[in-house]
Amino acid sequence: MWFVQQLLLVFLFFLFFSKYLKIKWKARSLPPGPSPFPIIGNLWTLCFNIHPETLNKLAKLYGNIYTVWLGETPLIVLHGYKAVKNAIVSHSEEMSGRPVSDFMKDVSNGKGIVVSNGHSWKQQRRFGLMTLRNLGLGKCGMESRIQKEAQGLVEVLAAQNGKPTDVSNFIIHSVANVIASVVFGHRFSIDDPTFQKLVAVNQHLIDSLGSKWGRLYNAFPWLMKHLPGPHQTAFKNREYMYDFVRNEIRIHQQNESPKEPDDVIYHYLAQIAKTNGDPTSTYDMANLIQVVVDFFTAGTESTATTLQWAILLMLAYPDTQEKIHKELKMVLQDSSAITYEDRKRLPYTNAVIHEIQRFGNIASVGTLRRNIKDITLDGYSIKKDTNILPNLDSVLHDPQYWETPYKFNPKHFLDKDGNFKSNVAFLPFSAGHRVCLGEQLARSELTIFFITLLRAFRFLLPEGVTEVNTKYVPKLTLQPHPYKVCIIQK
Known part of the structure; x- marks a missing residue:
């Protein structure tokens, strides 16, 4: 028995030592970084998660390009504007790959725009850009949809009669209706239980991707697929969204297609018909379903969360809010609808909107990239298919x-x-190449919603509340802590 124990210890020693030597050998040409442990790499140093604060501390020790190990997989971290720009702008094509977590890949079936790579990604993304342009992105048609939802939000908030209110759900539903009109061709009543469930399911799916259960799934996908837990609810929610989209597609197929397609589904169905028989085409029903889900999910989450931060920061900085009110009163006519172009006449308000996005950055460190070719960064030779993190938090700070x-x-x-x-x-x-597909739409929405709300209301802290918590809740995006606000009509 003693001999077996000793033999086992010797075996484990050589196993760990061989793993350590393997990592050191792979690290010989990579940028410097903290010494990794066998098997777990630097996960202990990172507290088993990638937080901006931890990455910033490592940058002070190892410079603006360094390596951390996620298990036995190296991750090159780029810190600061110059390092990030040199990678994702100067090497845009080479840096267009995206490593995809097992949970994200399984939830999306590897389809759509967000998680795809290579030829399929290029075709789906090209379709997305083309369709947004055809639907009037940056033009009056798209702005009128945003203006309608912004005004509807004003009416809903005015009905709260100044009592302390959690505005998050009102904002999420209003923003979701903008993207719903883009992908489905129509909006929903905010009281529609089907729409309410769609929004709730979408929100839960987003939260699941950033949860500890999601991280466990990524670490042990072969096991978590078969274990019960909250992560399994994500797959049920995905199926609900897929069924919802399939039903919308059936309705579109039953109706006569308009001469000029007026939503994403009609445009995609036309693209499927146009490329029928083309062996290089990736336009099919499975990709259509996931593209619609991608549009709806991303189009709701980013703008809705930023608007929640915007109102919270107006509570935290009442002097800023007052300056905006003065500028709006001086420049805008009371009866005119807000347009994206109005930002040019409102320099202070425009500056505040940009600072909200910088200070209340919802993307945290951003998303991983993977180089599809060998590249050289800051003198280091980075082999093809290496995971690289352009740390957006370090750029915005x-x-x-x-x-x-x-x-x-x-x-x-x-x-x-x-x-x-x-x-x-x-x-x-x-x-x-991986810049946010909906950047222009998000900018337009944020500008029109924010100015419309600030022109209509003053946002005040509830009676007895003297402090504003501007720290974030780390989920898939960085969320503000729940808060209530008194909304007073001007």
Whole structure:
């Protein structure tokens, strides 16, 4: 028995030592970083999650390009604007790959735009860009949809009569209706139980992807697929969304197609018909379903969360809110609808919107990339198919480009004369080939919703509340802590 125990210890020693040597051999040409442990790599150092604070501390020790190990897989981290730009802009094509977690891949069936790669991704993304342009992105048609939902939100919030209110669900439903009109061709009543369930299911699916159960699934996919738990609810919710989309597709197929398709589904069905018989085409029903889900999920989450941060920050900085009110009163006519172009006449308000996106960055460190070719970054040779993280948090807080990187400061976007100025390090939507597909739509929505709300209301803290919690709740995106606000009509 003693001999068996000793033999087992020797075996484990050589196993761990061989794993360690394997990592060290792979690391010889990679950027420096913390020494990894066998099997778990630097997961202990990272507290088994990738937090901005931890990555920032490592950058101070190892520089603006360094390596951490997720188990036995290296991850190259890029810190600060220059390092990130050099990778995702200067090597845009080479950096267009995306590693996909097992949970994300299984939830999406590997289809659509968000998780796909290669030829399929290029075709699906090209379709998305083309369709948004055809549907009037940046034009009056799209703006009228946003204006309608923004005004509807004003009416809903006005009905709260100034009592302390959690605005999150109202905002989510209004933003969801914008993207619903884009993908389905129609909006829903906010009281429609089917729409309410769709929004709730969508929100739960998003939360699941960023949960500890999701991380466990990624670590042990072969096991978690068969174990019960909250992660299994994500697959039920996915099926609900798929069934909802299938039903919308059937309705579109039963109706006569318009000469000019007016939503994503009609455009995609036309693309399937157009490419029928083309062996290189990836336009099919499975991709259509996931593309619609991708549009709806991403189109709801980013803008809705940013608007929740916007109102919270107006509570935290009442002087800023007051300055916006003065500018809006001075510049805008009371009866005119807000347009995206109005931002040019409202430099201070435009600066505040940009600072909300910078300070209340919802994307945290951003998403992983994978180089599809061998590249050289800062003198280091990075072999094809290496996981790379362009840390967006470090870009939006880079002290070389932001005067007060960790303070809310609209002056970051104003020159000495009070005119709006841009900043090259403002990359909340990332950049390069994987830049957010809906960036222009999100910008338009955020501008129109925010200005419409600030023109109609003053947002005040409930009686007895004296502090505002501006720390985030880490989920798939960075969420504000739940809060209530008193909405007073001007």
